[in-house]
Amino acid sequence: MKFLDHARIEVRSGGGGAGCVSFRREKFVEFGGPDGGDGGKGGDVIAEAVEGLNTLIDYRYRQHFFAKNGQPGAGRQRTGRSAPDVVLKVPVGTEILEEDGETLVADLTRPGQRVTLAEGGNGGWGNLRFKSATNQAPRRANPGQPGVERTLWLRLKLIADAGLVGLPNAGKSTFLAAVSNARPKIADYPFTTLHPGLGVVGIDGAEFVLADIPGLIEGASEGRGLGDAFLGHLERCAVLLHLVDGTSETFEDDWRVIVRELEAYGAGLAQKPRVLALNKIDALDAGEVAARCARLTAVARMPVHALSGAAGQGVTEVLRALRAAIDAARAPQAADAPWQP
Incomplete structure (x- = not known):
């Protein structure tokens, strides 16, 4: 396996799903009202130190890691599905640096240690969340929060005595x-x-x-x-x-x-x-x-x-x-x- 101890990557977390504007309208239900659900959370991009790796060669040919967006909410108080996280497996001893190559983001020195590189956006609230005593039929919902995009450097420093x-x-x-x-x-x-x-x-x-x-x-x-x-x-x-x-x-x-x-x-x-x-x-x-x-x-x-x-x-x-x-x-x-x- 080819040895590589430096790699540049692009990561982007998922945006949150939008909230839903919906009203309950059923034939035999006397009182309807808002029932729009919240949007799902966008996926995170996470780095995890694992045993059994001693090179960053996996990041030589793939540099872009994008998480998916959360699903929008729906009527009947249905919350959108949250997107799965994207997990980057790196060798123990990997340093994660900002784009300038100097500012340290994290130093993964133990197996199983994790750090969130880009946090996914929260889903927006549906109109059910805005119902109040003075606003029984809100017609507004929040959009989901956008994801985070970053350029990072991975630098491997072997751990030896x-x-x-x-x-x-x-x-x-x-x-x-x-x-x-x-x-x-x-x-x-x-x-x-x-x-x-x-x-x-x-x-x-x-x-x-x-x-x-x-x-x-x-x-x-x-x-x-x-x-x-x-x-x-x-x-x-x-x-x-x-x-x-x-x-x-x-x-x-x-x-x-x-x-x-x-x-x-x-x-x-x-x-x-x-x-x-x-x-x-x-x-x-x-x-x-x-x-x-x-x-x-x-x-x-x-x-x-x-x-x-x-x-x-x-x-x-x-x-x-x-x-x-x-x-x-x-x-x-x-x-x-x-x-x-």
Whole structure:
């Protein structure tokens, strides 16, 4: 299935049905009077987050979602039929934005969460509603309220506990394949990964979701390479795993490039907890690994893990560090969450 994380849609709710002007006229009924019914309600347009979806491809080829109008009222106090709602199924983690692409309408982060994008118009009152002691035979009824039309943007941000960042060919896809059942494309040329991928990782009886995004290069914030369009998928992550190619002769500069691009992107990515790891140590001897880890530690001013995703060296220690960072980051959120019986 093709991955799509942005979509533009047009939604329009249904208008309410008109009220009816009618009078009861029956042969053997001495007193007649108004009996016009109300119009039915127009259909709503609703977005619902559902499990099992991880792309907005359904909205690539269909962008218009219009609900039907309510039926008008009728005589004998018959109310018009209300129109059915139109429900848009979207992946969990979808943001809904106004036409300007910046104003947030809703953020659907839980399965089953719903939001009304366009509310249908109420049906108009029939003339029965206007009967009073001084107006026994009203000859007026209200029209139904019109529907609402909006242009919206859908933006998907994958929900993961940890995210992988690094230059192209830093070994991110190899690491994801080694620690989960995900099977991303792996090759020896840059930009093998063209869209984000998710994998479920198990360590010490616990599980967490790890996200892999296409590699960044210097100038990604200015549109170079694949740009920084996929960094939005890391905004929900609790921790970032920064992989540095240990076989690169410029591994210190490689680390600086990623840090600068995270800072240029903003959205708090540069402030997120990070686990730093020197990858591909299976291609180095023990002395080189120790020396390069020491140099990178001095530059980054944080602990550096040594690992090889291909050979499985040091992977368990990195996963435990990620799990600890995730627990530490999620703990304040759990404490602030409202109590539920």
